[in-house]
Amino acid sequence: MESLDLTIREAATRLERGEISSLELVEATLRRIEATEPLIHAYALVLAEEACEAARAADTEMAQGRYRGPLHGIPVGVKDLCYTRGIPTEAGSRALAGFLPSYDAAVVERLRDAGAVIVGKTVTHELAYGVNVPPTRNAWDPACYPGGSSAGSGAAVAARSAFGAIGTDTGGSIREPATLNGVVGLKPTFGLVSRYGIVPLSPSLDHAGPLARTVEDCALLLQALAGYDPRDGGSIDQTPADYTATLEVGAAGLIVGVERDLFMGSLVQPEVRLAVEAVLAELAAQGVAVVEVAIPELALMRTVGLTILLGDASAQHWHLLRERGSDLDPTTRLMLELGELVPATHYAMAQRARRVLCDAMRRTFESHRLTALVSPTSPSATLPMDEMVAQGETGEDPLSAGLDFMIPANITGQPALSVPCGFSSSGLPIGVQFFGRPFDEATLLRLARAYERNHAWAGARSPALPPLDQ
Amino acid sequence: MPYVRRSDGRRVSPEEVQLMGMLVGLTIPPEDLAALADELSDQLASVYQLAALDLESVDPVLSFDPRWPDQDRGTR
Numbered sequence: 001m002e003s004l005d006l007t008i009r010e011a012a013t014r015l016e017r018g019e020i021s022s023l024e025l026v027e028a029t030l031r032r033i034e035a036t037e038p039l040i041h042a043y044a045l046v047l048a049e050e051a052c053e054a055a056r057a058a059d060t061e062m063a064q065g066r067y068r069g070p071l072h073g074i075p076v077g078v079k080d081l082c083y084t085r086g087i088p089t090e091a092g093s094r095a096l097a098g099f100l101p102s103y104d105a106a107v108v109e110r111l112r113d114a115g116a117v118i119v120g121k122t123v124t125h126e127l128a129y130g131v132n133v134p135p136t137r138n139a140w141d142p143a144c145y146p147g148g149s150s151a152g153s154g155a156a157v158a159a160r161s162a163f164g165a166i167g168t169d170t171g172g173s174i175r176e177p178a179t180l181n182g183v184v185g186l187k188p189t190f191g192l193v194s195r196y197g198i199v200p201l202s203p204s205l206d207h208a209g210p211l212a213r214t215v216e217d218c219a220l221l222l223q224a225l226a227g228y229d230p231r232d233g234g235s236i237d238q239t240p241a242d243y244t245a246t247l248e249v250g251a252a253g254l255i256v257g258v259e260r261d262l263f264m265g266s267l268v269q270p271e272v273r274l275a276v277e278a279v280l281a282e283l284a285a286q287g288v289a290v291v292e293v294a295i296p297e298l299a300l301m302r303t304v305g306l307t308i309l310l311g312d313a314s315a316q317h318w319h320l321l322r323e324r325g326s327d328l329d330p331t332t333r334l335m336l337e338l339g340e341l342v343p344a345t346h347y348a349m350a351q352r353a354r355r356v357l358c359d360a361m362r363r364t365f366e367s368h369r370l371t372a373l374v375s376p377t378s379p380s381a382t383l384p385m386d387e388m389v390a391q392g393e394t395g396e397d398p399l400s401a402g403l404d405f406m407i408p409a410n411i412t413g414q415p416a417l418s419v420p421c422g423f424s425s426s427g428l429p430i431g432v433q434f435f436g437r438p439f440d441e442a443t444l445l446r447l448a449r450a451y452e453r454n455h456a457w458a459g460a461r462s463p464a465l466p467p468l469d470q
Numbered sequence: 471m472p473y474v475r476r477s478d479g480r481r482v483s484p485e486e487v488q489l490m491g492m493l494v495g496l497t498i499p500p501e502d503l504a505a506l507a508d509e510l511s512d513q514l515a516s517v518y519q520l521a522a523l524d525l526e527s528v529d530p531v532l533s534f535d536p537r538w539p540d541q542d543r544g545t546r
Contacts, residue, residue, distance in 0.1 A: 190536045204534040236535060300523075303516040310513065322496070334502055338509050341490050346517045351530035353520045358531070362538050413536025438536040 003028050004160040004468050007458070008217040011163060012070035015062060022055040022062070022073025022117060025163075029075040029119050033161045035466045039142045041135040042156035044080040045088060046120040051075065054117045061115070070220045072115030077162035079150050080121035081128050082108055082208075083197035091199045092124040092134060092149075093332070095324035105197030106229050107166050107208050114224040119162060122152030128168055128201050129313065132329035133385060139181045140428050140462045144382040145399075147177030153211045154181040159465055164212040164221050168198060170205045171305060172377075172406025175418040178211050179377035179431025182420045182460065184448075185211045186218045189438045190413030191236030193222075194229030202312035203234060205305065205410040214458045215419060215449040219243035222441060241442040251450035252287030254371040254443070256280070256434075257364065262298045263375035267401050272376045275422040275430045279451055280374060286450055291368050297360040298408060302400075304357060305407040307342065307350035314339025354411055361412045371443055377418040377431035378402045405433065415441050419448045420457035427463070481511040 003011065003025055014020040030048050037043060058073035078084065081091050083101035090096045104112070111118065123136045128149040136151035138144040139158035146155045150167030154177025157165050167174035169187040178185025188209045195208050210221035226240035258264065258280065264273055284290050314321070314336050321328070321336045328336070364370065380398050382388075388399045409416035414435055421432040432451075436444035452458070461468070484503035487510060491498040498506065 190534060204531065234534065236537070238537075300519055303519050307513070307516070307520075325499075330502070333499075334505055334509065337491070337496060337498055337502060337506055338513065340494050340496055341487070341506075341510050342513055346514075346520075348530060349517060349520045349525055351532070352525040352528040353523055354531045355528050356523055356525070358536070366538075366540075413534060438538060438541065 002468065004032055005459070007214050008074055008163050008212060008220055009070060009214075011074060012072070015073045016067055018062070022058040023052065025073065026051050026055040026075050026117055026119060029161060032159070032468070033120070036159045036161050039465060040137045040139055040146070040155045040159055042122055042152040042159060042161060043077070043120040044090065044092070044123045044152065047087065047118060051117050051119045058115050058117060068115035069224075071111065071224050074116050074163050075119045076111060076116045077120055077122040077153055077156045077165035078108060078111070078118050079124050079153050079165070079167050081124050081168055081199045082166060084108055084118070084121065087121070089121070089199070091128065092126040093328065095320055095327040101197070103197060106194035106231065107225055108197070110225050110227070111166070116224070122150070122156055122162075122165055125149035125151060126329050126332045127199065127317065128170060128173060129332050129335055130171065130173060131331040131335055138382050139465060141382065141464055143384050144428070145180065145385050145388045147180035147382070149173040150177045150211065154178055154183060154185070157181070157183045157211050157213060158462060160468065164210055164217055167209060167211050169207045169209060169410065170201045170309065171403055171410055174207070174209050174211060175377050175406050175416060175431075175433060176402060178418040179420070180382040180429065182429030182457065183211055183213055184215055184218045184420070185209070185418045186222060186441070187409055187416045188222060188226065188441060189415045191234055191238070192240065192439065192441070193225045194227070194232040194235050196229055196231040200316050202309050202316070205309055205312070207410065215445055215452050216244065216247055218417070219247060219445045238439055243442050243445055246442055246446045247449045249446055250286065251283060251447050254447055255289045255291060255369050256283060256447070257291050257293035257368055257370045257373045259293050259295050259298060259373065259375070261294065261296070263405065267396060267404070268376055268379045269381065271424050272378075272380060272430050276374065276376050276432050279421050279432045282451060282454065283447075288447075291370075293364050293368055293370070293373070295360055295364050297357050300353060301357060301408045301411055302403050304350045304353045305403070305411050307346050308354070310335070310339035310342050311347040357408070358412045361408070361414065365437060371436070372447055373435040375405055375433045375435070377433040378405060381424040381426070381428035381430055409435055414438050415444055417444050417448050419452060421451070422457070482507045482514065
């Protein structure tokens with residue numbers, strides 16, 4: 001089972017050399033799923049037979065010298081929001097029980113083309129709305145919230161029941177489970193990764209992207225996923241960069257910004273703030289310039305994002321609410337009802353305010369020549385499920401407060417990457433977030449890698465889960 | 471969720487929510503009415519934050535392209 005401790009890059013190297021087979025990796029992953037699922041419930045569906053068959057095919061291809069690249073033969077999970085041909089895709093909802101898509105989502109096609117082996121569909125909050133309680137539990141403490149809505153993807157990667165996974169992100173749904181489970185999660189630039197065949201929530205806020213244990217593994221997954229797709233109306237015809245070419249160049253000479261009023265204020269747990277300050281100090285020691293910036297417009301991000309999301313999601317699921325409303329979780333149903341009652345004028349005002357926010361972010365990056373804006377990914381480490389929705393002294397509950405830190409990147413469309421940066425005194429993961437320039441994932445990944453390579457966070461294993469040799 | 475209140479502090483009642491639901495062709499289950507009235511009151515109040523901006527001359531985001539004007543388009 002030590003093979004499960006390998007990163008995608010390490011496993012790929014061994015596969016290419018013939019030192020290990022894809023079938024061995026898949027069988028070890030399936031045994032790990034069996035050992036960890038009773039605790040974390042990361043998978044909605046495990047595809048054991050299909051995965052073994054795909055692994056055998058990958059091994060045959062590699063033996064014949066037809067090596068497809070670093071994802072060939074690698075076991076991955078896919079969020080159960082992504083269509084899989086002939087395989088149930090239920091989006092965490094009783095209202096979609098038994099739905100069998102007739103085609104694969106673009107991200108699934110691209111993973112298959114790259115030779116990756118899909119071992120299962122990972123649990124999502126219902127319809128990716130992020131308001132109900134999913135069965136998934138945090139990989140570091142099963143009593144705690146796993147993040148969402150890509151809950152299963154985050155927990156599975158942390159538990160080593162997948163080498164990497166696909167998530168989707170409309171208001172932080174890749175980055176939150178990444179930070180709360182101690183893995184890396186990337187919401188790419190809007191338009192870079194196709195959303196074709198993914199159950200939609202909001203056409204201009206939805207994104208798809210990777211979760212993995214290391215920055216490099218995220219880059220490898222992004223390389224396979226990125227690219228124009230005319231079947232997605234939001235896809236943008238811009239040639240993807242080489243995301244691994246400059247990973248090890250280092251960060252000296254880059255400039256990062258910190259917005260302390262919103263991102264380092266009283267909402268942030270002191271130990272989270274300390275961890276992010278330590279990241280900034282380390283980057284500065286590597287030759288990165290750290291500058292203070294002020295973006296007061298950030299305070300409006302949640303209002304703008306939610307107003308757009310409410311209208312979009314209710315328009316998307318208009319029929320589902322009327323025809324299958326009683327099958328929806330009451331919390332999801334309430335949000336869909338709410339979206340129907342928000343005036344169209346408010347939606348239109350939010351789309352105008354969105355322009356103001358995009359301009360404010362662009363001006364800040366340009367005037368300070370920023371590579372990235374740095375913040376905590378979430379203001380707190382994970383908490384027990386009931387505490388996530390309990391209002392604190394500030395009148396905020398941690399679940400809602402987290403939106404302020406993540407939804408800005410969904411509104412502006414810029415890339416945002418969450419990277420582990422330590423543990424709380426209770427041994428729970430903390431993450432730092434880097435917002436980048438549109439389509440500049442390569443520099444963002446390079447910056448994150450410069451921080452990551454001095455730390456062994458990716459090698460840390462949860463003591464709450466069975467050891468890998470069981 | 472914690473939004474600013476409407477400037478007149480008025481809250482939407484469950485009865486009003488039920489009526490609004492009827493107007494948009496939605497039968498809202500009775501058990502949802504009170505929570506929905508609370509959420510809707512907060513959501514409606516939040517627009518006052520946006521109204522504080524001068525939005526009259528701003529083009530809304532209609533089709534979304536996150537690239538910045540001076541950015542190399544790099545298209546094929």
